[in-house]
Amino acid sequence: MTATLTERGTHRAQRDSVARLHGELTRNGLVTWTSGNVSERVPGEDLFVIKGSGVPYDGLSWEGITVCDLDGGVVDGVRRPSSDTDAHAYVYRHMPEVHGQVHTHSPYATAWAARAEEIPCVLTAMADEFGGAIPVGPFALIGDDSIGRGVVATLRGSRSPAVLMRNHGVFTVGASARDAVKAAVMTEDVARTVHLSRQLGEPLPISPGHVDALYARYQNVYGQ
Numbered sequence: 001m002t003a004t005l006t007e008r009g010t011h012r013a014q015r016d017s018v019a020r021l022h023g024e025l026t027r028n029g030l031v032t033w034t035s036g037n038v039s040e041r042v043p044g045e046d047l048f049v050i051k052g053s054g055v056p057y058d059g060l061s062w063e064g065i066t067v068c069d070l071d072g073g074v075v076d077g078v079r080r081p082s083s084d085t086d087a088h089a090y091v092y093r094h095m096p097e098v099h100g101q102v103h104t105h106s107p108y109a110t111a112w113a114a115r116a117e118e119i120p121c122v123l124t125a126m127a128d129e130f131g132g133a134i135p136v137g138p139f140a141l142i143g144d145d146s147i148g149r150g151v152v153a154t155l156r157g158s159r160s161p162a163v164l165m166r167n168h169g170v171f172t173v174g175a176s177a178r179d180a181v182k183a184a185v186m187t188e189d190v191a192r193t194v195h196l197s198r199q200l201g202e203p204l205p206i207s208p209g210h211v212d213a214l215y216a217r218y219q220n221v222y223g224q
């Protein structure tokens with residue numbers, strides 16, 4: 001893709017906010033070097049902002065975030081957009097309720113993805129955040145909308161905001177980029193805990209009725 005790179009500085013505040021959110025990925029140990037990315041839909045426009053490809057996290061600023069249309073075309077920016085731009089664009093086109101996306105290679109969750117094994121819902125925190133197991137999506141090559149097709153096929157009709165893409169890593173969605181970042185943080189947290197539990201025995205499942213009750217409380221009552 002030949003990027004038409006201009007520096008018009010549009011959507012600078014949102015690009016700055018998304019740039020700062022990338023710091024949560026490094027702070028929580030979810031990415032290595034330049035792996036991973038965050039995107040967010042531009043409110044009221046058929047656009048989204050996404051990390052520039054291979055841009056270092058250290059010192060990431062609004063200029064490292066590129067504005068794209070929903071076909072993945074570059075609208076504004078001085079950095080070629082992420083390798084996963086077409087994947088994010090596909091999700092935005094097919095899941096209108098999604099306004100933020102995150103991709104990581106967080107170690108414990110990616111180890112589950114390498115085995116193509118879903119993370120079973122054996123923790124109340126999983127019922128709260130994921131409404132059940134964290135599902136596995138298909139193997140997909142990088143650089144076109146294949147990953148996006150796998151994310152949509154797996155998450156459509158699921159309560160989970162996270163999918164473990166086989167042999168690759170974590171993709172999360174949310175009502176905002178911050179919600180998607182939270183889902184990525186929680187995915188790694190529960191992936192590690194369930195892994196540890198399985199070293200000592202077989203974790204016990206939570207009944208579907210209890211999962212539903214926990215999910216409803218957390219999504220509708222928890223917090224301020």
Ligand SMILES: O=C(CO)[C@@H](O)[C@H](O)COP(=O)(O)O
Pocket residue numbers: 034035036037051052053054055081082083084103142
């Ligand atoms: O997973 C991969 C490559 O395997 C990519 O998604 C990287 O994780 C991030 O690439 P950029 O967003 O920097 O292009």
